[in-house]
Amino acid sequence: MSQGVEFYRGPSLLTGDPIVAVATGPFVEPSVTHLSLQQRGAATRPFMRSATECIARSVAADGRFRREDPAANLGDLIVDAVPKCLSPVRAMIDAHDRYFGEGSGEVFFMGAYLDALPNAVIKAVERGEAAGPMPVLEAK
Numbered sequence: 001m002s003q004g005v006e007f008y009r010g011p012s013l014l015t016g017d018p019i020v021a022v023a024t025g026p027f028v029e030p031s032v033t034h035l036s037l038q039q040r041g042a043a044t045r046p047f048m049r050s051a052t053e054c055i056a057r058s059v060a061a062d063g064r065f066r067r068e069d070p071a072a073n074l075g076d077l078i079v080d081a082v083p084k085c086l087s088p089v090r091a092m093i094d095a096h097d098r099y100f101g102e103g104s105g106e107v108f109f110m111g112a113y114l115d116a117l118p119n120a121v122i123k124a125v126e127r128g129e130a131a132g133p134m135p136v137l138e139a140k
Contacts, residue, residue, distance in 0.1 A: 040099040047092040054085035056124040
């Protein structure tokens with residue numbers, strides 16, 4: 001994960017004072033640093049919803065998907081659905097980076113999002129929502 005870096009420079013470079021770089025944490029765009037965690041989460045939800053809807057629709061439309069046993073092969077179906085949904089998935093990752101810091105979107109996608117995605121897909125199909133609005137996935 002990229003870190004924000006602040007530089008401290010001693011009184012004069014001519015006297016041989018060192019320049020020290022200090023890692024300060026993930027870089028977050030200055031325009032969003034004033035937002036609370038709740039506001040940042042709310043700002044990323046539409047992107048999560050869009051990615052989840054796309055993946056759920058793709059899974060439900062796949063001929064290998066079995067409504068009578070939705071968990072069967074679900075992991076493979078999700079893996080096959082993601083390339084079909086690259087635009088909304090990439091937008092979700094980019095939004096997460098923008099609001100929570102560079103590199104955090106990929107960590108979120110590969111971790112909490114993918115952990116929650118199978119259950120969200122199953123619930124959407126059971127409720128007949130795979131073609132309509134999807135429940136929002138929240139980080140665990």
